[in-house]
Each structure stands twice: as C-alpha cells, then as structure tokens.
Amino acid sequence: MAEEAKKDIPEIVGFACSFCSFKASEMAGSLRMKYPEGIKIVQVPCSSRVDPAFVIKALFEGADGAFVAGCHPGDCHFIKGNYYTRRKIAALKEMFKAFSMDKKIKLFWVSASEARRFVEKVEHMYKEIKEGNNEGKKG
Amino acid sequence: MKGKRVDKKTIEVGLNQFLSDDRNLVLGFAKEPDGVSHRIFKNELGPLSLFNPYFGINGAFFLRRMFSKGQKLLLLLRPCEIRASVELVKLTQTERESIIAVSVDCLGALSSKDASDGLPDDYKEIADILASSEKVRPACKTCKERRGIVGNAGIRVGQDGTLWAVPYDEKGVEFCGLFAGDNEELPAAMLVGEATKTEPFLSDMTEFSKDFAKCIMCMNCRDMCPVCFCIDCVFNGNDYLPKGDALLNKIFRGGTTSLPSGKELFHLIRMFHVSQTCVGCGACEEACPQGIPLTKYFKGISERLQGMFSYTSGRNVEEQIPYLTFLEDELKDAAD
Numbered sequence: 001m002a003e004e005a006k007k008d009i010p011e012i013v014g015f016a017c018s019f020c021s022f023k024a025s026e027m028a029g030s031l032r033m034k035y036p037e038g039i040k041i042v043q044v045p046c047s048s049r050v051d052p053a054f055v056i057k058a059l060f061e062g063a064d065g066a067f068v069a070g071c072h073p074g075d076c077h078f079i080k081g082n083y084y085t086r087r088k089i090a091a092l093k094e095m096f097k098a099f100s101m102d103k104k105i106k107l108f109w110v111s112a113s114e115a116r117r118f119v120e121k122v123e124h125m126y127k128e129i130k131e132g133n134n135e136g137k138k139g
Numbered sequence: 140m141k142g143k144r145v146d147k148k149t150i151e152v153g154l155n156q157f158l159s160d161d162r163n164l165v166l167g168f169a170k171e172p173d174g175v176s177h178r179i180f181k182n183e184l185g186p187l188s189l190f191n192p193y194f195g196i197n198g199a200f201f202l203r204r205m206f207s208k209g210q211k212l213l214l215l216l217r218p219c220e221i222r223a224s225v226e227l228v229k230l231t232q233t234e235r236e237s238i239i240a241v242s243v244d245c246l247g248a249l250s251s252k253d254a255s256d257g258l259p260d261d262y263k264e265i266a267d268i269l270a271s272s273e274k275v276r277p278a279c280k281t282c283k284e285r286r287g288i289v290g291n292a293g294i295r296v297g298q299d300g301t302l303w304a305v306p307y308d309e310k311g312v313e314f315c316g317l318f319a320g321d322n323e324e325l326p327a328a329m330l331v332g333e334a335t336k337t338e339p340f341l342s343d344m345t346e347f348s349k350d351f352a353k354c355i356m357c358m359n360c361r362d363m364c365p366v367c368f369c370i371d372c373v374f375n376g377n378d379y380l381p382k383g384d385a386l387l388n389k390i391f392r393g394g395t396t397s398l399p400s401g402k403e404l405f406h407l408i409r410m411f412h413v414s415q416t417c418v419g420c421g422a423c424e425e426a427c428p429q430g431i432p433l434t435k436y437f438k439g440i441s442e443r444l445q446g447m448f449s450y451t452s453g454r455n456v457e458e459q460i461p462y463l464t465f466l467e468d469e470l471k472d473a474a475d
Contacts, residue, residue, distance in 0.1 A: 053408045083465035090473040106475040
C-alpha cells in the first residue's frame with residue numbers, strides 16, 4: 001500500500017545553480033512556501049556544470065522529469081556560464097523531441113530573489129508530469 | 140572555381156615528389172592483395188588507390204593524438220573522413236599545421252562486411268558495383284556531402300571521368316602545385332552532385348528500445364567512432380554503468396534490473412556527446428557486431444541538433460563547435 005502511494009508521486013530531479021536558483025529554493029523555504037515533495041534538488045556551482053548526461057541519467061534511472069535552473073541570461077556569476085547551458089539544454093530538448101520525450105525536461109531561469117517564481121515553475125512542471133503519468137496509467 | 144586537370148599518373152608523380160622529402164607522409168587507400176585498406180606511405184608511393192568501394196574504418200580515427208614533430212601528413216580520403224579530421228583539429232586532438240587534408244569525391248560505399256575479392260579502384264567500376272548492389276551502406280544512402288569540397292583541397296571527378304585537383308586555401312594551392320599543368324575553369328556539373336535534403340529525424344522510445352534491444356554493450360561503436368575521442372570516457376568506471384560491487388549496490392538500492400543495464404543511457408548520452416561533431420560516416424554501425432541501425436539514430440539526431448545552430452560538422456575549420464561558443468541574442472524560447 002505504502003509502495004503504491006509512493007508511486008503516485010512523480011519524482012523530479014532538479015539541477016539548480018547555487019548562486020541563484022538554489023538560493024531561490026532556500027528562500028522559498030524561509031518564506032514558508034511549499035513545493036511538492038517529489039522534487040529533489042541537486043546544487044551545482046553553475047548551471048553550465050550540468051552535463052546533459054546528468055539529465056539523461058536522472059531520467060533513465062527512475063526520475064519522471066528533470067529540470068535545470070540557472071540565472072537569467074546575462075546574470076551569470078561566472079559571466080557567461082548560462083549561455084552555454086542554454087545551448088546545451090536547448091539541444092538536449094531538441095534531441096528528446098525527436099524521441100517525443102521533450103516534456104520531461106525543462107530549463108528555468110530563476111534569480112535568487114524569485115522564490116515565488118521558482119515555486120510556480122516547479123509546481124507547474126510537477127502538475128504536468130503528474131497528469132501525464134495518470135493519463136498513461138488510464139490508457 | 141579553378142582547378143588542375145590531373146590523371147592517375149600525374150597524381151602518382153606529384154605525390155612521389157612530395158614523399159621525396161623524408162618528413163612527408165601520405166595517408167590514403169592502398170590496393171593490397173586482399174582488398175583495399177588504409178595505408179601510410181613513406182618515402183615512395185606504393186599501390187595507391189584514390190577510391191575505395193568498401194568502408195571499414197573512418198581514416199580520421201588514426202589521427203587521434205597524432206602530434207607531428209615537423210612532419211607533414213597528406214590525407215587523401217573520403218569527404219566524411221576529411222570532415223572527421225577537421226573536427227579533430229577543432230577538438231585539438233591533432234595539429235592543423237601538420238595536416239594537408241585532401242578530400243576525394245565519394246560515390247558511396249558498401250559495408251566492409253560485404254567485401255569480396257577483385258576490388259576495383261576505378262571510379263567507373265565502383266559506380267557499376269554500387270548501382271547493381273542493394274547493399275549500399277545506410278550512412279552512404281543518406282550522405283549529405285559526397286563531394287570533395289572539404290579540407291584544404293579536393294579531387295573531383297568530372298562527368299566525363301576526368302580528375303580535377305581543386306585548391307580551397309593556401310595549403311591546397313601548395314598541394315596542387317605538386318602536379319604539372321595549368322589552372323583551368325572547372326566544369327559546372329560534376330559526377331557527384333549535391334545531396335538531397337532529408338526530413339528531420341523523428342522516432343520514439345518504443346522504436347528506439349526495440350532497435351537497441353540487441354545491444355550487448357561491447358562499446359565498439361564508441362571505440363571506433365572517429366570523433367568520440369575522450370581518453371577518460373564517462374562510461375569508464377562505475378558512475379554511469381556500474382559493474383561488479385557497484386552493480387550489486389545499485390540493485391540493492393534501486394531494485395531489479397535487466398542486464399546488460401543502461402543500454403538507452405549509454406546510447407543517448409553518447410548521441411548527445413557526439414551530436415555536434417558527428418560526421419555521419421557510419422563507422423559505429425560498421426563496428427557493431429549486432430547490426431543495430433546506429434546510423435539512423437546518430438546521424439538523424441546529429442543533423443537535427445546541428446541544424447539548430449546552422450552548423451555542419453567538418454565544413455570549415457574556422458567554425459567553432461556550437462557547444463563551445465554562444466551568441467547573447469539567441470534561443471529566446473529555450474527556457475520554460
């Protein structure tokens with residue numbers, strides 16, 4: 001029973017930049033905002049640290065979705081890291097589009113002060129994936 | 140565009156002159172008693188063959204971590220092999236200064252698995268074999284650049300069968316200078332024309348899993364890929380593909396697993412890692428003992444991803460690989 005209830009909760013792995021998106025998630029905590037428990041965040045020093053291999057690994061080792069979150073373009077702590085992220089993740093999405101799996105990957109720009117935006121984004125993604133999972137079960 | 144009218148004799152004389160310098164080498168195809176294979180010629184030119192009807196290994200594979208000490212290496216290979224060598228130069232796996240890359244018009248090729256005796260090295264006979272065979276490699280059927288227009292110079296075949304040596308830059312002029320004759324205007328139409336555009340690749344996970352179900356994870360595709368060059372591949376070690384104790388730990392943590400595990404993981408990650416540098420030569424499929432249609436996926440995905448950045452692997456040595464550069468004003472809709 002407990003196992004089955006667990007399966008209904010989609011698991012989402014997020015890679016969040018420690019200078020902005022991860023700070024935003026911490027801020028969301030200190031503001032007592034809530035986001036779904038299935039979202040597991042991995043802190044990375046910069047969003048460009050995320051090799052798309054991490055995302056693919058997360059998805060094929062059991063996660064229902066994965067997102068990469070970084071600073072808004074132009075605001076990178078390391079000046080240009082997130083421009084590389086943008087290219088890499090956009091290409092990864094294009095690759096998954098070819099396999100009709102592009103809904104499982106998201107790229108967010110969230111700055112350190114945008115706790116609300118962070119919660120909205122991950123909640124929206126969580127809902128989408130949950131609906132997708134339920135539909136899959138029915139069909 | 141101008142070029143020199145050459146024939147096999149002129150090329151041999153020119154290359155022998157090039158090889159008379161002790162530090163110069165030529166990498167090309169050689170007619171051996173048991174078929175045509177790659178060969179590096181030193182001092183004098185052996186049984187050189189400009190064309191090769193069979194594809195076994197991508198010649199750029201041999202250039203990895205080949206750093207010259209003043210030597211010069213002249214490549215006389217297929218366009219896909221030259222393009223892979225250009226990518227390796229960009230990836231600093233070999234030196235630009237030491238290589239003169241000459242692409243020879245390609246008519247397509249058969250798999251080396253289907254090789255038989257009595258190989259022709261004349262383009263006409265090769266064209267006949269290819270026309271009569273249904274076994275043309277999938278990579279060659281969907282080839283996007285068969286013309287020898289990449290590298291420093293090219294050897295093109297005219298519609299009447301004349302060979303043309305065409306320079307594309309200073310090094311190419313040096314190469315064409317090896318041959319006697321005057322520069323003439325090239326005819327407009329050549330034997331090998333532009334490839335037709337293909338539809339963007341589309342598949343789904345069911346088809347993918349079905350095709351890769353046969354995979355035995357020997358990783359020959361990775362090992363024979365000319366542009367999959369990392370010494371320390373992510374798949375070595377236990378991080379992505381756990382073995383032994385690490386596999387045991389993973390099963391106790393995550394539960395039941397099929398073996399060999401991580402087929403999709405391996406191929407998708409490799410597909411992404413080579414996506415911008417893949418030249419679509421089909422060496423991976425050639426190396427696969429299970430006959431998995433790797434080219435279909437790797438080539439399809441790489442064309443799709445290269446198209447995003449209007450990039451073609453190996454087209455120009457000056458172009459930067461898209462993942463290593465960026466524009467500030469692009470991909471506005473990348474973020475969700």
